[in-house]
Amino acid sequence: MSEGYSIFHETMADMTYLEVEEAARRGAVVLWALGVIEEHGPHLPLATDVYVPSATLREARTILAERGIESVIAPPFYWGINAATAAFAGSFIVRPETMIELIKDVFRSLNKDGFKTIFCLSGHGDAAHNRVLFDGVKEGSNFGPIDAYMLVSPSFAERLEIDPADPYLALTSPPPSTPQAYVDVHAGDGETSMIWAKYPDVVRTEIVPTLASTNYVLSDLLEWRMGGQHAVRKTPAGYLGDPASANPQRGHEIIHTEAETIAAAVAAKLGR
Numbered sequence: 001m002s003e004g005y006s007i008f009h010e011t012m013a014d015m016t017y018l019e020v021e022e023a024a025r026r027g028a029v030v031l032w033a034l035g036v037i038e039e040h041g042p043h044l045p046l047a048t049d050v051y052v053p054s055a056t057l058r059e060a061r062t063i064l065a066e067r068g069i070e071s072v073i074a075p076p077f078y079w080g081i082n083a084a085t086a087a088f089a090g091s092f093i094v095r096p097e098t099m100i101e102l103i104k105d106v107f108r109s110l111n112k113d114g115f116k117t118i119f120c121l122s123g124h125g126d127a128a129h130n131r132v133l134f135d136g137v138k139e140g141s142n143f144g145p146i147d148a149y150m151l152v153s154p155s156f157a158e159r160l161e162i163d164p165a166d167p168y169l170a171l172t173s174p175p176p177s178t179p180q181a182y183v184d185v186h187a188g189d190g191e192t193s194m195i196w197a198k199y200p201d202v203v204r205t206e207i208v209p210t211l212a213s214t215n216y217v218l219s220d221l222l223e224w225r226m227g228g229q230h231a232v233r234k235t236p237a238g239y240l241g242d243p244a245s246a247n248p249q250r251g252h253e254i255i256h257t258e259a260e261t262i263a264a265a266v267a268a269k270l271g272r
């Protein structure tokens with residue numbers, strides 16, 4: 001088995017109750033990855049959006065530890081809203097109220113164990129999903145009660161129409177902007193590189209080189225986001241981007257850079 005293959009790897013789920021109790025007593029903060037199970041082309045697993053933030057938080061946890069900030073990783077959340085990919089097999093869709101209630105219950109459980117602060121990282125780009133997640137963070141913080149924050153970049157907050165100064169956000173620095181001719185947002189170069197880097201066993205590597213780039217621009221992306229048959233027509237194979245350009249070395253670099261900005265956002269929020 002590859003290192004890190006399990007979504008429970010390095011999470012609370014692999015700890016004992018005594019270890020959790022002691023971490024809470026020492027004031028550890030909680031990191032939580034929230035992804036979805038949805039189609040990711042003919043070459044990546046449905047859980048791609050769960051695997052990527054899980055791997056990112058493992059690295060962020062190491063960076064935080066080097067700065068003297070202890071953290072534990074909650075077992076990942078993997079149910080959500082998949083507007084764009086809803087018409088494909090394997091995309092699970094839950095109701096917003098289900099998501100919110102589950103988030104609230106997780107926060108209350110963490111509060112029961114003595115944790116005071118939680119940072120939530122979304123692994124999924126769907127705007128509706130992330131707005132519900134944000135509502136869950138807000139409602140859950142009162143319900144826990146617990147100090148809860150959603151980790152987002154300023155540009156993503158803007159897309160969600162959330163004020164970047166909102167107290168429930170922990171802002172990460174914007175991703176380095178490499179000018180791209182075409183959009184690469186779903187099971188393309190970026191996601192394929194990251195999964196290949198961290199979970200090589202689940203990439204259908206023999207298929208990757210055969211996948212032609214979609215060569216789409218912003219207007220195509222907006223149509224794809226309408227979901228249903230729009231998405232099937234735009235991306236009959238289920239990916240939007242250029243998976244054949246993927247390489248695992250770049251995947252490691254993308255995740256490491258993201259983990260550093262997350263650790264910086266957590267440290268800034270804690271005033272450390």
Ligand SMILES: [Zn+2]
Binds near residue numbers: 186187
């Ligand atoms: Zn994805």
